[in-house]
Amino acid sequence: MTTASDTPALNIALLGGGTVGSQVARILTENADALTQRIGTRLNLTKILVRNPQATRDYELPTEYYTDDVDEVFEGADIVVELMGGIDPARELVLRAINQGASVVTGNKALLATHGNELYEAAAEAGVQLSFEASVGGAIPILRPLRDSLSGDKITRIMGIVNGTTNYILDEMDSTGASFNDALAEAQRLGYAEADPTADVGGADAAAKAAILAHLAFHSPFTLDQVYTEGIAEISDLDHKAAADAGYVIKLLAIVEELDDPAGVVLRVHPTLLPREHPLAAVRGAYNAVFVEAENAGELMFYGPGAGGAATASAVMGDVTSIAKRKLRGGPGRTHTARRELECLDIGEATTRYMVVVRAADASGVLAKVAGTFAEHNVSIKSMNQTPDQDSNDERQTALLAFVTHRAKEAQLAKTLEATKQLDVVDEVLSVMRVEGK
């Protein structure tokens, strides 16, 4: 029988010594014996590429591990773990690793969502593996189940809470009634939000993850710029109140789905109302969860911490050990090259439900007029709730009408809203939000 001591160790080079990189270094060194036993060979952390080898870090290894010399890091590396983030120089370094015959593990969603196809193809050509479980949902095993466990099924739709910062902020606003600015400040104080929260709050981070999820679910190449993106900064107090009154919570969801007519996929990130009893509605604080609908499996959900050094490092280490085990067994690795060429459709083709709140004259016949406009554009109304308007005055008595529609195309809704605004009984469309879940 072959034992671990007979087998040459595998050299692991780490690019980046930040929050996640430090934790990967910790696990590789502290758990070395358990990993050797589990894998059948030793994982040998060789060097860590950092900008400043002298800086202090969360988890400190002896100084000889740290270097800013790229050649030194790549020397003899069997697996390169890229955790530096950003596009440059990450892209160039990942390509260099692939071309030298090393397998790559990365958690870099921005890189994958912009240059993923170039990297997948380079890896397939070089016969090395490129794994990136940590790029979506932190510690949550989601990419491997999508690729492997559901490979005999047809995924129709994925809805994910894939950004912990915005989920924390929305949860705070929902549960404590905090304003957006107060909730953001609290998230920053707790380290859930960065000093510049634009990428999280504006939805770009979730959009990158949507592109990666769509790639794995639909086996086609997608990029960040194909994702329709709305962030959470524009959500008003009225939006929150209307949602809560109707029994919904607001979540920032990344939604990717395959449509039949016209054929293609829609990729979108936007604030979404979910019924309180939906499994995603119960995802609190900075947690992440990915809800998957498949033709045969039905509804699945994967839940866990979406960020954090140790949690994300767990996903990285899962990829590293899987690659190591495959290297030991021999045989070629898996590839991620696209096998289909699905079209990415305009947001106008997306079908969803909507909540629309309008300020209208408080008079008889108003509901009939508004409902008539919806009907004209084939947007069917599921429910309506009228509440007094606090801005109503003697001059003009007004009320707030909150409509929830059945499913309709975005393009149809846009026309409906246009026509509704023209009605003389309607003062203003105050809120338009998308609604998902049953």
Next chain:
Amino acid sequence: MTTASDTPALNIALLGGGTVGSQVARILTENADALTQRIGTRLNLTKILVRNPQATRDYELPTEYYTDDVDEVFEGADIVVELMGGIDPARELVLRAINQGASVVTGNKALLATHGNELYEAAAEAGVQLSFEASVGGAIPILRPLRDSLSGDKITRIMGIVNGTTNYILDEMDSTGASFNDALAEAQRLGYAEADPTADVGGADAAAKAAILAHLAFHSPFTLDQVYTEGIAEISDLDHKAAADAGYVIKLLAIVEELDDPAGVVLRVHPTLLPREHPLAAVRGAYNAVFVEAENAGELMFYGPGAGGAATASAVMGDVTSIAKRKLRGGPGRTHTARRELECLDIGEATTRYMVVVRAADASGVLAKVAGTFAEHNVSIKSMNQTPDQDSNDERQTALLAFVTHRAKEAQLAKTLEATKQLDVVDEVLSVMRVEGK
């Protein structure tokens, strides 16, 4: 480039044509083209072994597919899918498939929980794959994430709602106030419970899944008979009321955990109180969910339909396509042979929290006496709630005292209860339930 038409088809033989088998046959035939495109070769369903080839089925293939001739079914099979259930002749047929060099996919939890090690070792020796995602949690991808995604982490504990029948019954009792018998009858009417519900209600089904989960989480061989098992038939109305009053729901959980002192694992299935805000508490109806605690990843949850023909077939097909893809790539398959030899500890070593309800004299000093007995045996009390006793009478005024403890060993609690019963102020210990979650 190699195309699907260049590659010889893989022959799939199906053992069993029941609820799940029918759906696997449907997917293999209806989705043949999509599967071919995804895998790179054709999956060719050859024969289906059934007891009665003339019987009518959920999904009907032309009669030439069905046979009761074992030799005919095994002829030329590359992958054998065993969905007949039970030990005999499933065990013998799986071994025959392995020995003929076919890979095997099975959803047979009873077989794996009793003869798993024999089968894993036979598969490793023959160099074939044995996959069994469908054996735990139906459609939920849980075994692959445990084995692969978390392979660089250390799993410390798994708590699973892995039996849909009992979850449906408990959820009905909790949400509608139905009695156990009424909820069971409703479950039977809806097809969630079998005419003889013993294996579900008594916990044996969940126990088999606990043994399989423990095998994958702790890399050691475990069998069904090592799982401490209590079912749900003994849960009383008083248990339900006490749980609800204290903000808990009752779930039948399969819990497997690794302990340090003494070193080993405890495997247990029993009704468990969970705080209503725990992610597992929100798992309704016949759904399943597996909650995983790992050293670095933290808390993860995998949720989905735990049964049903199409859903379970999705998991089977995930295994089939993964094996097919690996066969095409070449290289040896993965093995499931145990790599550690962890001891299975007695339930007395398990550490959990408890809710204990006693009927005691409604007099001063009673709480002090009962609390003193707990303290003597090192069981620390977290909270106590006293309610009037409806059976109290003039002769002897009594009250119900509901204690929730901090974590303590089962053995300590047993001694505490023994001593509590001896107290002259205590009439009766009415309810003892285990409590998990924060």
